[in-house]
Amino acid sequence: MELKIQDLCKSYGKKKALWKFTTEFENGIYGILGPNGAGKSTLLNILTDNLLRDSGSVLYDGEEILNLGASYREIMGYMPQQQQLYDTFTVTHFISYMGTLKGMKSRDIQRRMDELLPLLNLQKVRKKKLKELSGGMKQRVLLLQALLNDPKFLILDEPTAGLDPKERIRIRNLISDLSEDRIVLIATHVVSDIEFISKEILLMKNGRLVDQDSPENLQKRIYGHVYELCISQDELAEVKKEYEISNLFRRDGEIIVRVIADKCPVKYDAVKVSPTLEDVYLYEFEGVKRR
Structure with a gap:
């Protein structure tokens, strides 16, 4: 069929x-x-x-x-x-x-x-x-x-x-x-x-x-464009301006932010993470903020 x-x-x-x-x-x-x-x-x-x-x-x-x-x-x-x-x-x-x-x-x-x-x-x-x-x-x-x-x-x-x-x-x-x-x-x-x-x-x-x-292949294509940042409250406003945020949560006084980025955010404590389909959606339709 x-x-x-x-x-x-x-x-x-x-x-x-x-x-x-x-x-x-x-x-x-x-x-x-x-x-x-x-x-x-x-x-x-x-x-x-x-x-x-x-x-x-x-x-x-x-x-x-x-x-x-x-x-x-x-x-x-x-x-x-x-x-x-x-x-x-x-x-x-x-x-x-x-x-x-x-x-x-x-x-x-x-x-x-x-x-x-x-x-x-x-x-x-x-x-x-x-x-x-x-x-x-x-x-x-x-x-x-x-x-x-x-x-x-x-x-x-x-x-x-x-x-x-x-x-x-x-x-x-x-x-x-x-x-x-x-x-x-x-x-x-x-x-x-x-x-x-x-x-x-x-x-x-x-x-x-x-x-x-396939979902797996779409996610693989944007590997290297999704990071988790460990930031302070004072840095949050600047991160929102610089990057597309897909998730945010607070833990032990720190803020963990998942961002879509064109390059590794070297000015922050950044860790490359595996993309999800939601990340693919943001990458394709919301775009990557470029400085």
């Missing part, structure tokens, strides 16, 4: 939301990272066939998705970021309704609900109206409807928004289990959600694909 995107372009007036975006996906999880306005939502809306592109192609197993029609929607599942739900529907009513829109038979909808409600910890609220649910529960309902037709291509936009840490781990592990025989795209601002489960990370900025590689 393969999804190939070639020279995808989309503009809104003079703004290029996507520009010559080219990549390929096979089975596995792909995380999409980028600041607001990077083009993530535009990309997802084109891939879900909710938005017309200006040019370029999207091929699923060699076939243009615009020509696949209903057969493409049958293999695709989408979890949107916005919780635009029908407040007066119960959970089971909403899922049944979404299954009908997907063209599923009643018995298949019921079978999949019986499988997924326990997995997503929604059994006890299945008869509650959506307006009675917490934000985190609504997120799980949206994920359930995305999984209902057992899609081969799954698109998740901020899937863990509003979930507590325990539920985030539960959903993250579930997504990882699902990825063996399908393509999963996850757009998120929560770096930890994709750092350890993604096959590859896509870095997007200003509608362009900046980089795409």
Whole structure:
């Protein structure tokens, strides 16, 4: 199974939301990272066939998705970021309704609900109206409807928004289990959600694909640009001016600051450390402050 995107372009007036975006996906999880306005939502809306592109192609197993029609929607599942739900529907009513829109038979909808409600910890609220649910529960309902037709291509936009840490781990592990025989795209601002489960990370900025590689390789590329400094309170203001700070904590009267730097900060007590994916994000999108 393969999804190939070639020279995808989309503009809104003079703004290029996507520009010559080219990549390929096979089975596995792909995380999409980028600041607001990077083009993530535009990309997802084109891939879900909710938005017309200006040019370029999207091929699923060699076939243009615009020509696949209903057969493409049958293999695709989408979890949107916005919780635009029908407040007066119960959970089971909403899922049944979404299954009908997907063209599923009643018995298949019921079978999949019986499988997924326990997995997503929604059994006890299945008869509650959506307006009675917490934000985190609504997120799980949206994920359930995305999984209902057992899609081969799954698109998740901020899937863990509003979930507590325990539920985030539960959903993250579930997504990882699902990825063996399908393509999963996850757009998120929560770096930890994709750092350890993604096959590859896509870095997007200003509608362009900046980089795409495994989390490990992306981190290796900025080795030598991440340091921990042991400083005093009096030095903190100057460090903030000089460097991009990714973390800061106090210990025994000292301040330990993790910084992104172009060169080793020799004027401070600096130790080179292994980068994280959050460091990669700051390095690529916030930039290195140069003196």
